[in-house]
Amino acid sequence: MRIGIVCPYSWDVPGGVQFHIRDLAEHLIRLGHEVSVLAPADDDTPLPPYVVSAGRAVPVPYNGSVARLNFGFLSAARVRRWLHDGTFDVIHIHEPTSPSLGLLACWAAQGPIVATFHTSNPRSRAMIAAYPILQPALEKISARIAVSEYARRTLVEHLGGDAVTIPNGVDVSFFEHAEPRKEWQGEPDAGVLGFIGRIDEPRKGLPVLMKALPKILAARPGTRLLVAGRGDEEEAVASLPPEMRSRVEFLGMVSDEDKAKLLRSVDVYVAPNTGGESFGIILVEAMSAGAPVLASDIDAFAQVLDQGAAGELFANEDPDSLADAAIRLLGDPERRAGLRERALAHVRRFDWSTVGADILAVYETVTAGAASVATDDRPGLRTRLGLARGGASR
Template sequence: MVRVLTLVDAFRLGGAETLIAQLGRVAGTAGFEMDVLSLSPPSEEHSKLEPLLRESGLTPRYLGVRRTLDPRAPRLLANAIKESGADVVHAHLEMAMTLAVPAAKMAGRNAICTWHHVHRALPGRAAWREKLALEVSSRAYRTIFVSEASRKSFADKYRPGKPLPKNWVVVHNGVDLAHFSPGPALMPPEFGVTGRPVVTVLAAQRDFKGITHAVDAWPKVRAARPEARMLLVGSGDEHENLRCQVAEAGLQDDIIFTGARSDVVDILRASDVVLLPSTYGENLPTVLIEAAGCARPVVASRIGGIPDIVEDGVTGLLTPPGDPSAIADALISLLDDPSRRAAMGVTARSHVEQHFDAVNWARQLKSLYEEASVVGVPA
């Protein structure tokens, strides 16, 4: 059985990172063994994924590297790869990809790299880090993009008018649909929303997630459905700005900040609508697949790979990015129509079973792992 060392920048509670926990649940079924390693040392922020990893049967380990240009990093990582007994290394996120390819080569292994976002304009050092990561990851055995929108965005930016590298492939992520499934609606009681209609935004609180537009939309929703509440589940560098925005709008009783949570299945099952109001940068958002797995309808922005998941008017509603009025209208229309919500949820579940099941995703990855484990490492 092929053994894989899965490498990430840190064990944060982000979309790409939580996918690794889901992959761990189905790895054995798909026919491969999986270890997980964080480049960053443990910390409160960089260890939040640990409970989910352990629930998936994985043992989190840390390398203790804080920056990409740490001169010790390639050798430390190469030694960790050898000690793990891995046949192949699978790196997720920029720092991990940049270090994994040379370190895997030093260890006599092939590397596979996955990009989880679409390209967007970046300033200064961030742009340099992305360019470096793409250049390095393109020398891996395979460079995976999780949607065609993602692959095209990087091709348009970095290889305009040139043929795509042969190792650039598209493999859709999947979700463990045995875990993210319809079930009892058990909203945590500490939120104080029992018996009320609930809209949930489950997302990192960063600028591109567009949560500020969800807050701007809420007064219109409240005017139509004053009993409704919105949950903001997650954390991030926009947290304090969002709190100020909510306070200035007088919405403290309507919008509940829950912080990062590990009980997202319960929250999704108990939500009436799941909202993702992103303005740019979205690729194939895991939360929308998870919501569909739990048979929940969604309202989301029509950007990136989101239309691959959400069929407008069938499994949810798509709105223009950055349009609070359109967001409010979509939420109100679903909150006012329970039978439509239920029908959308059933159809959404069927759609992700066909296209985004984690076992199918894992089997596709297994084929790549097996190929990479028997092909020689380029000199």
């Protein structure tokens, strides 16, 4: 099958959507499909052979963050050329409502279109206001995927129609078999916490973790916090007493291999995100690596962690709740071992062997045509996929 995938966000800036698209493309290529990904990218960005650059992106405030998007006449021309040259059997557009390549591709593409919705924002005034502009493009979509129930709810409430829920995928074995690094591991009487994310993006929650750290260190003075990600390191620790700042080690940006090793090394992975998350791929990666997870109790994280069965939850934006939970976990090896065992069983449902097969089933459904869907023996599949011909109506 010839598959064209549209990435809305700049390829050179790490993010969950980009990682999902990269891993999906490589999974499909391993299965023998021909895949081309169109993505924004700076001129000097090294790109895999399957990625086609649509030109440099610009930073735009989007969904509580700053996204690097690509839009305009030149971008539209590049989209049309990519579509013409690709002669794809199916186009898979991610975030078709964002002001970027996805929307441009939706306007220009002909034939079967699958759209994946990642955003979870139940009060998006911008999406409501933009609906009249988006409607003609959305009506061309053949099938819709939401990465979580919360992304599906955002879609239904703002744009109408429905979608089948297929989570983000992870190569579980890649994380499971990574080798820990000794310098990132804790001593028997001192634990190591880990955090991976953009340091200067408030919704990733590092300030909440920093506020919790003094209480954690008071109870367990030998604790270390390893932080991987880009941002202002001095500003990140500014709220800590000077004598505690040495307990925080900044690793900067890490490779995929080092990320897996980091997650294999820490005693507890902390995800203090405050909102705006529709899934939580880092939680799945941490569970795959066997890291006990401590996460804020936002809806998306609670769902990924099986409502607390596969990871510990603390009250969102509450440093005391985070600290108390971290102290309990660091002092209870049996609890950590139990979480690790349940998480490794739970995480199998997110492996690409399962997620990839579900996405391919959607591709095959839309390329076979709506007539074959109507006779499918799986009740409600047409409705869950949000198939075109009325799927975008409100």
